[in-house]
Amino acid sequence: MLTFLLLSLWTSCCAANDLTIMVLLPVTGDWPVGQSIAGAVPVAINDIVKRKDLLNGHSLNFVWNDTHCDPGTGLGEVVSLYLQLGAQLNAIIGGGCNQVCEVVGLLAAHWNVPMISWGCQSSQLGHKTEYPTFARTVGPLDKSAPIILSVLLHFNWRRVVILASSDTGWQLASEEIKVVLRCEMDEMLSWFL
Structure with missing residues (x-):
């Protein structure tokens, strides 16, 4: 998943040497699945960094935020980071929760930032006119x-x-x-x- 995202980023951006990915995880709240999967993020990043053929002189950074599986919290976290990074936010991974992906996906589209989810199954997210930069690894329910x-x-x-x-x-x-x-x-x- 990250490899595909990085190749997409490579072709669409990045005169700068740093790639920054925001990872949204529900660590607390109604569905705290982030507690059990958060450890996979640094492992995946390290695997990508080790491959010399992927980054071609770029560095890969990630910032993760707890969405609490709440759309307001998730939206707040993404906006806060975007205000800090602006165009240096190259991609968003996650959401995990439909209600978070739906609101964050709209912002990602507005900012033209690719977003890929590992858990959002809402059929709403399949509307490519509203969510043109959204992709997922699971199908809609x-x-x-x-x-x-x-x-x-x-x-x-x-x-x-x-x-x-x-x-x-x-x-x-x-x-x-x-x-x-x-x-x-x-x-x-x-x-x-």
Whole structure:
């Protein structure tokens, strides 16, 4: 993921020798997944720095901020850093939480800064007119129904149970899965919850 981002940055910017990436992680708040994955950031940066063919004389720096999985906090962190760095902010990685990615993604587009997320699955982020600089390594939840249908058909499975959290994104995904399965497999399913 970082390699792709760096190659994109290399072709689009950087007369300066420093590349600065902001990493947004939810370390505290409703979904503190950042606590378990934050250690991967310096490892990835070190791996990239070791490869002489990627940076070509540039240095790579990162700054990380805790978004608390809150859009206001995430927005505040990004604006604060942008006020310090301005055009020296070369990319944003993260969000992790849909509500953070949605607001930060709009700012990234306005600033023409690439943003890549490892966890945001909101279908809103797929609107390229609003989020032209946004990319992600996971698909939107509302597009998971065809994948699940294919797996069920491939293995000839006839029983389905869907367990979903109360989070809006997961509820929308589970409803979409229900609709697709009822439409495509209604007579083949023996029960559905």
